[in-house]
Amino acid sequence: MDSAIKTPVEMLARWVDTQGDSIYLRQPINGQYVDFTWQDVQQKMQQLAGALRHLGLQPGDKVAVLSKNCAEWFITDLALMHGGYISVPIYPTANADTIKYVLEHSEAKAIIIGKLDYWADQEPGVGGDILRLAMPYDTMPAQYQWDSLLKLGQPLVDAKFPEADDTMTLIYTSGSTGKPKGAIQTYGSYAWTCQAVVRDLQTDVKDRLISYLPLAHITERVAIEGSSYYSGSCVAFVESLDSFVADVQRARPTVFFSVPRLWSLFQKNIIDKIGYAKLNFLLKVPIISSIVKKKIHQGLGLEHCHLLGSGSAPIPPSLIDWYHKIGLNISEAWGMTENSAYSIINFPFDAKKIGSVGRAIEGCEIKRAETGELLVKSPGLMTGYYKQPEVTAASFDEDGFFKTGDLCDIDQDGCVSITGRVKDNxxxxxxxxxxxxxxxxxxxxxxxxxxxxxxxxxxxxxxxxxxxxxxxxxxxxxxxxxxxxxxxxxxxxxxxxxxxxxxxxxxxxxxxxxxxxxxxxxxxxxxxxxxxxxxxxxxxxxxxxxxxxxx
CATH class of the missing domain: 3.30.300.30 (ANL, C-terminal domain)
Structure with a gap:
C-alpha cells in the first residue's frame, strides 16, 4: 500500500491512541445526545466484525447497508472494512424494486438494516433468503438485533489492514436514466479523496461536522464520514426531518454541506419570516445589516461555519449570490460517484466565480473534449462498473480520463462551468x-x-x-x-x-x-x-x- 495512504481503520487506531476518550460520534435519541468516544467506536467495530465472522461471512463477501444516517452506520462501515468485507450501501428511500436489484446484482450475502421511514414498503425488496442484521432502531424484522449481535463470537482484533487496490465498496449510482450501476471504489481511491478533502478544507480535531445527507451517496461518505477519519473531527447526526433545525443548532457545525433544494428552502424560510422588501431594506442599513446577518446565521445554526458547500445538482447562481449578500459564502463543488465526488470546487470562495463550480483540486486533471464533454482523471477514480466491462471500457478515453457526461466551459483561470448533460440535449x-x-x-x-x-x-x-x-x-x-x-x-x-x-x-x-x-x-x-x-x-x-x- 502507498505509505501515504492509510485506511480508515488505521486512522481510527491513530485517534484511539491520541484522543481515545474524546467524543467522536453524537447520536440524538429522543432529543438527547448519546455519545460515542473514539474508543467506543473501535470496540464496537471489532465486536461487529467478529460477529460477522462468527455468522460465517468471509472476507470479500458483499454486505449491504440500508439505513438513514446514524452513528451505527459509521460503526458498520468500519466493521465491514475491518473484516475485509465489501460494503454495498443502499439509499434509505430506495423502493423495493431498486433494493431487490442491488442485492441481486451485487450478490450481497447479508444486509444490515437501520433507521427507515417506510420499511414495510421496502421489505418485499429484501426478501426472506438474505441474512438480516438490525441496528438499534425501529426497523424491519431481522434474525439478529444490534445488542445481541455485538455479543456474538469473539471480537476481531488482529485483522490485517486492507491494501490500496482492494475493493472497499460498490456504490450504485442513483442514475437519472436506467438501472443503477455499481461503481467499484478501492481503499486507495477512497483514502486519497478523503485526504484531499481534509488537505483542502483544512479541517482538524477542533471541527464539528453534521451528517444528514444520505451516507449511501458518495458525497456524504467522503466529505463527512471520510473526512472525519482523516481529520479527527467530531460528527453529530440528525434525529429526524422534524428535528432538523434544532439538531443543526445543537451540533453548531463548523462545516456544513447541503444540496440546492435545501439551500433554496432555507432562503424561503428566511424571506417568509422577514419579508423580501424588508430584508433588502435592512441589509442596506450599515449597523442593522450586521445584526440581521448575525441573527440569520444563528437561526440556521451556521454561525460557527468556516465552510459552506453545495453539490449533487446545479444551484442557481442567483441563490449563491443572495447568500453571499447575507454573509454566507457557499462554495459550489462538482463530483460524481465514479470519481469519489471530490474533483472541482470554488474554494476558497471567490464571488467573481459564482456560476462556476470552481477549479480542479490538486492531483486531479481535467480537460474538455471536442464534443464539449468534461473529462476527469484522478487517483479518486473508480476501477470500473461491477460486472459491466463493456460499459466500463466505453466510460474512459484512451488516456484514462473518465467521460463524465457533463458538458462544460473552462475559462482562462481554469474555472469550470457545467452547461448541461450530453444526454439531456x-x-x-x-x-x-x-x-x-x-x-x-x-x-x-x-x-x-x-x-x-x-x-x-x-x-x-x-x-x-x-x-x-x-x-x-x-x-x-x-x-x-x-x-x-x-x-x-x-x-x-x-x-x-x-x-x-x-x-x-x-x-x-x-x-x-x-x-x-x-x-x-x-x-x-x-x-x-x-x-x-x-x-x-x-x-x-x-x-x-x-x-x-x-x-
Whole structure:
C-alpha cells in the first residue's frame, strides 16, 4: 500500500491512541445526545466484525447497508472494512424494486438494516433468503438485533489492514436514466479523496461536522464520514426531518454541506419570516445589516461555519449570490460517484466565480473534449462498473480520463462551468438540438420557481415545466403568472429561434422521490417528465403561462 495512504481503520487506531476518550460520534435519541468516544467506536467495530465472522461471512463477501444516517452506520462501515468485507450501501428511500436489484446484482450475502421511514414498503425488496442484521432502531424484522449481535463470537482484533487496490465498496449510482450501476471504489481511491478533502478544507480535531445527507451517496461518505477519519473531527447526526433545525443548532457545525433544494428552502424560510422588501431594506442599513446577518446565521445554526458547500445538482447562481449578500459564502463543488465526488470546487470562495463550480483540486486533471464533454482523471477514480466491462471500457478515453457526461466551459483561470448533460440535449420537431440546462438556469432566476425542467423532444418548441415554491403557491395566481411571464419574455429574445420557450406550465403534483420524478440525490429525471407531459403540453403556443389544470 502507498505509505501515504492509510485506511480508515488505521486512522481510527491513530485517534484511539491520541484522543481515545474524546467524543467522536453524537447520536440524538429522543432529543438527547448519546455519545460515542473514539474508543467506543473501535470496540464496537471489532465486536461487529467478529460477529460477522462468527455468522460465517468471509472476507470479500458483499454486505449491504440500508439505513438513514446514524452513528451505527459509521460503526458498520468500519466493521465491514475491518473484516475485509465489501460494503454495498443502499439509499434509505430506495423502493423495493431498486433494493431487490442491488442485492441481486451485487450478490450481497447479508444486509444490515437501520433507521427507515417506510420499511414495510421496502421489505418485499429484501426478501426472506438474505441474512438480516438490525441496528438499534425501529426497523424491519431481522434474525439478529444490534445488542445481541455485538455479543456474538469473539471480537476481531488482529485483522490485517486492507491494501490500496482492494475493493472497499460498490456504490450504485442513483442514475437519472436506467438501472443503477455499481461503481467499484478501492481503499486507495477512497483514502486519497478523503485526504484531499481534509488537505483542502483544512479541517482538524477542533471541527464539528453534521451528517444528514444520505451516507449511501458518495458525497456524504467522503466529505463527512471520510473526512472525519482523516481529520479527527467530531460528527453529530440528525434525529429526524422534524428535528432538523434544532439538531443543526445543537451540533453548531463548523462545516456544513447541503444540496440546492435545501439551500433554496432555507432562503424561503428566511424571506417568509422577514419579508423580501424588508430584508433588502435592512441589509442596506450599515449597523442593522450586521445584526440581521448575525441573527440569520444563528437561526440556521451556521454561525460557527468556516465552510459552506453545495453539490449533487446545479444551484442557481442567483441563490449563491443572495447568500453571499447575507454573509454566507457557499462554495459550489462538482463530483460524481465514479470519481469519489471530490474533483472541482470554488474554494476558497471567490464571488467573481459564482456560476462556476470552481477549479480542479490538486492531483486531479481535467480537460474538455471536442464534443464539449468534461473529462476527469484522478487517483479518486473508480476501477470500473461491477460486472459491466463493456460499459466500463466505453466510460474512459484512451488516456484514462473518465467521460463524465457533463458538458462544460473552462475559462482562462481554469474555472469550470457545467452547461448541461450530453444526454439531456434533445431534438425538437424542427430537427434542431436544444441544450436545456442553460435555459433552465435563466428561468431559475424567477423567485417563484422551486424546481423546473425544460422538455421538448419531438415538440415544435421547448416547454418549461415549473414547480412553484411554497410561498408562491400562497400568492395570488395572477401575480405569479405576471412574474413568470415577465421572466419568460426577458429570456426568449436572447435564445436561438428554435430554442424559444412556447410556454411555462405550472405542474399540479409536487415532484419527489416517491413519484419517481427525483433521484435519491434530488436530481430531476427529465425522461420521466418528457413521458408524462409531452402530449399534454403539445399545442400551447405564444409564450403563455398556464397552470396544469388550465390545459
Amino acid at each position: 434533445f431534438k425538437t420537431a424542427k430537427g434542431k438540438y436544444v441544450a436545456p440546462v442553460p435555459i433552465e438556469r435563466k428561468l431559475a432566476q424567477d423567485p417563484h420557481v422551486e424546481l423546473l425542467c425544460v422538455i421538448g423532444s419531438g415538440l415544435p418548441h421547448p416547454i418549461a415545466l415549473v414547480q412553484l415554491s411554497e410561498g408562491a403557491q400562497l400568492q395570488p395566481r395572477e401575480e405569479v403568472r405576471a412574474s413568470l411571464k415577465a421572466t419568460l419574455d426577458s429570456i426568449n429574445p436572447n435564445l436561438e429561434s428554435h430554442e424559444t420557450i412556447d410556454a411555462i406550465v405550472v405542474v399540479a403534483e409536487t415532484w419527489d422521490v416517491d413519484n419517481d420524478v427525483l433521484t435519491p440525490t434530488l436530481k430531476i429525471k427529465r425522461h420521466v417528465l418528457e413521458k408524462r407531459y409531452s402530449e399534454k403540453v403539445d399545442g400551447i403556443r405564444g409564450a403563455k403561462v398556464r397552470w396544469e389544470e388550465e390545459l
